[in-house]
Amino acid sequence: MTVTVNGRPVEVADGAMVSAAVAIAGAPFFRRSVTGEPRAPLCGMGICFECRVTVNGRLHVRGCQTPCEPGMEIRTDE
C-alpha cells in the first residue's frame, strides 16, 4: 500500500506500522525534543513516546503503535 511521509509517497507492506513508513521514507528523525534535539523511536513498544508523529492531521500519534492504512498522511517534525 502507499502512504505519504512529509508529502512524499512511500510503499509499505501490509501490516507495517507508521514507524516503518517513516524509516523507509528516509526521514532523518521523527520529532524534535523540547530543546530541539532530533529523536527517533527508542522502545518500539509504545512506552517512550519518541516515535510521535502527525497522522492525518492528528498530533502526537505513536508511530510504532499505529498500523499504516492506504493513503495515510504522515508528517514528522522538520
Add this chain to the structure above:
Amino acid sequence: MNSRPFDVLIVGAGPAGLAAARRAGECGKTVAIIDDNPAPGGQIWRSLELPVWSRQSRVTHFAGTRVVAAPRPNCLAVETADDAFDLSWRSLVLATGARERFLPFPGWTLPHVTGAGGLQALAKSGLPVAGKRVVIAGSGPLLLAVAKYLKDHGARVSAIAEQADLSSLRRFAVGLAAHPGKLMQAVGLRAGLRGIPYLTGCWPVGAEIGTVTLRRGAKTWTEACDYLACGFGLIPNLELAALLGCRLGDAGVEVDNDQRTSEPGIFAAGEITGIGGLELSLAEGEIAGYAAAGKPEAAGRSRRARASARRFAAGMDRAFALRAELKSIADDATLICRCEDVPLGRLRHYSAWREAKLHTRCGMGACQGRVCGGAASFLLGWKVESARPPVFPARVGSLK
C-alpha cells in the same frame, strides 16, 4: 457512562494474560482482554492470531486499547484511537508485562540508538534491517535473541556487547544443566549466532552519529553502525498496579500463592511480579486465570512449573546483575529525561525522585517517567513511584 461487565477482565495480551484468559474462559467465565498494541501476543509473540480456544470460549479482545484510570471500584476507564468507555469486572488480572531498562550514556538520545528489544520490535513492525550494520549492547539473554532475529532478517550484526563478566555467565551456564529445555535453547542460539563476536564484560560509553564507542577492560574503541540497539535487562510495568493500590515489593507486584495481590479481586501474573521469562509468565497466568475464576485448586501442574521457573529466574538475575561501573557512563551533560531534556547534572542537586520532579520536570513528560525512572533508580538509587491518572497520556474527552 455505561460500562460493559465481565467476570474476569485481563490487562495485557502477552503470554501471562492469554494464559489467564484461556483458563478463566475454560471455567465458564465471561472474559475480556485489553491491550495497548494493535494485535495480541505481547512483545514476545507480537502480532499473534488469537488462538482457536479464544473463539471457542467467551473471550473478548480489546486491541489498541489503553487503560486511562480506575474511576470507581471494580471498573477501568479505557480509550482507543477514537473512543472511550468503561469496563467493569468481578476479578481483574494485571499482566502488563515489562519494558527494557535503558541506561543513559553520552549520545544515547541520537536517532540511531534504539532499545535492543526495541529494534527487534521495530523490525517486526516493518522497519527494514537487511544490510544494516548493527551493534547490540547492554545485558541479558534478550541481546542474543535480538541478534539472532536481526541476523536472520539480513542485518550485519558486528558485535554483541554484554556487560556481565564471562565468569558469572559460566556459573549460570553450569546451572542450566538443571533446566534441559533452556540448555538446548541456549545452545541453539549460540549456533545461530556463529560469526558474531559475543563480548562479555563490555559496554557502551558513548555514541556519535553513526557510531558507538565500546569499552572492555582497558580497551576503548569505536565501531561504525547504522543502529546501536541497547537494553540493560527488563523492568516491570507497575504503573497500573500502583494506581490500583497493589502492594509492591523489590521485584514487582507482591502476590500470594494464587497470584492474588494485596487488593481484593485483583490478581497479577507474568513479568510484573518480577522478571522471569516466558515459562514463568505462562505458569503464573494459568494460576491467575484459574484463581480469578474461583478455581485455584485446578492449577496444580502450573504451580510446579512456576516453582521451577522461579529458580531459573533467580539464577538469571544473579548472572546478569548490572555492574557498578555502568553508573558512571553518563556525565553531567547526559540527558536522563528524554521527554523534558533534563541532564544528570541537574538531578544531582536533589535527593529523591519527587523532589527532582518538582524542580526539574524530570519524569513529567509524555512517557511519565517510564524511561528515566528505570535509569534514575539504578543511577541514583531513587525509589521511583508514579501512579496517578491518567496512566497514559489521554485525550481530554476520555477523562470524566
